[in-house]
Amino acid sequence: MSSEHRSGFACFVGRPNAGKSTLTNAIVGSKVAIASSKPQTTRHAVKGIVTRPDAQLVLIDTPGLHKPRTLLGARLNDVVRATWSEVDVVGVCLPANQRIGPGDTYLVQQVAELRRRPKLVALATKSDLVSPVRMREHLLAIGALEESMGLRWEHIIPVSAVADDQVDVVADEIIGLLPPGPAYYPDGEITDEPDETLVAELIREAALEGVRDELPHSIMVVVDEMGLREGRPEDKPLLDVFASMVVERDSQKGIMIGHKGSRLRDVGTAARMQIQALLGTPVHLDLKVKVMKDWQRDAKSLNRLGF
Numbered sequence: 001m002s003s004e005h006r007s008g009f010a011c012f013v014g015r016p017n018a019g020k021s022t023l024t025n026a027i028v029g030s031k032v033a034i035a036s037s038k039p040q041t042t043r044h045a046v047k048g049i050v051t052r053p054d055a056q057l058v059l060i061d062t063p064g065l066h067k068p069r070t071l072l073g074a075r076l077n078d079v080v081r082a083t084w085s086e087v088d089v090v091g092v093c094l095p096a097n098q099r100i101g102p103g104d105t106y107l108v109q110q111v112a113e114l115r116r117r118p119k120l121v122a123l124a125t126k127s128d129l130v131s132p133v134r135m136r137e138h139l140l141a142i143g144a145l146e147e148s149m150g151l152r153w154e155h156i157i158p159v160s161a162v163a164d165d166q167v168d169v170v171a172d173e174i175i176g177l178l179p180p181g182p183a184y185y186p187d188g189e190i191t192d193e194p195d196e197t198l199v200a201e202l203i204r205e206a207a208l209e210g211v212r213d214e215l216p217h218s219i220m221v222v223v224d225e226m227g228l229r230e231g232r233p234e235d236k237p238l239l240d241v242f243a244s245m246v247v248e249r250d251s252q253k254g255i256m257i258g259h260k261g262s263r264l265r266d267v268g269t270a271a272r273m274q275i276q277a278l279l280g281t282p283v284h285l286d287l288k289v290k291v292m293k294d295w296q297r298d299a300k301s302l303n304r305l306g307f
């Protein structure tokens with residue numbers, strides 16, 4: 001083995017619910033990318049960093065790529081493609097408990113068509129959910145994509161993030177594909193995402209808990225202001241967070257607020273606990289619901305929301 005230090009970037013792609021966030025967390029060993037049982041919660045490029053004596057791997061968690069129906073969808077896709085061509089390795093997540101379908105081949109094709117193509121690793125995720133026979137069949141189907149899609153897998157690896165099976169193998173093999181280079185980040189740093197983005201993600205995660213499946217696309221969380229309250233004793237800091245949950249319609253506002261504000265209170269409490277746990281500081285959270293009609297379609301509000 002060479003003793004040369006390696007460093008670089010990787011991201012996981014795959015259909016919604018393929019297990020990308022869970023795998024990122026398992027590799028990084030800390031909750032940085034937000035995992036949720038609902039699809040499409042990951043909208044920001046949250047990075048987790050693996051630092052070892054021989055290498056540094058920076059994981060970027062990209063949003064999913066979708067057939068664009070709105071302006072937001074089209075812009076997100078541009079962000080995704082730009083991210084993909086900047087990384088050294090793309091791990092394509094193909095859940096073992098589902099057959100490879102048009103959604104997967106669409107994604108793989110998009111990766112294969114990038115002008116600057118990263119190295120590709122196929123990951124048969126959720127291996128704990130299937131029998132060895134089904135896994136063998138799945139691995140053969142993944143292998144067959146090489147010819148049908150005109151690409152090359154550097155590795156094909158079965159993995160379970162939940163059962164912690166082969167997670168270290170995935171990390172090792174991806175690191176083995178990185179170019180020689182120095183560490184980009186100091187040791188101990190697990191994410192360089194600004195706290196505001198993480199805070200917004202945590203609020204969004206709390207807000208989505210227990211609401212209907214169609215609502216997620218219509219909720220956006222914006223942190224309006226965040227800062228340590230002045231005049232507090234040094235050993236008793238308090239972080240003020242002012243945030244808005246932006247929805248598209250008045251009816252959705254009603255759902256978010258709930259009967260006599262009960263839902264908003266619950267979401268606020270859940271989000272506050274999460275933010276406190278993440279940042280290690282007591283938090284005062286001021287949460288509002290705003291209606292911005294058709295924000296998904298409107299270029300001006302998208303700019304205001306930072307897309």
Ligand SMILES: Nc1nc2c(ncn2[C@@H]2O[C@H](COP(=O)(O)OP(=O)(O)OP(=O)(O)O)[C@@H](O)[C@H]2O)c(=O)[nH]1
Nearest residue numbers: 016017018019020021022036039040126160161162
């Ligand atoms: N049994 C099992 N479940 C898993 C595994 N990895 C992820 N899951 C579950 O699958 C669901 C989706 O996982 P995520 O990691 O959020 O998937 P994702 O690909 O990031 O999803 P999006 O953000 O929607 O694109 C969650 O309920 C996870 O708990 C695994 O290895 N085994």
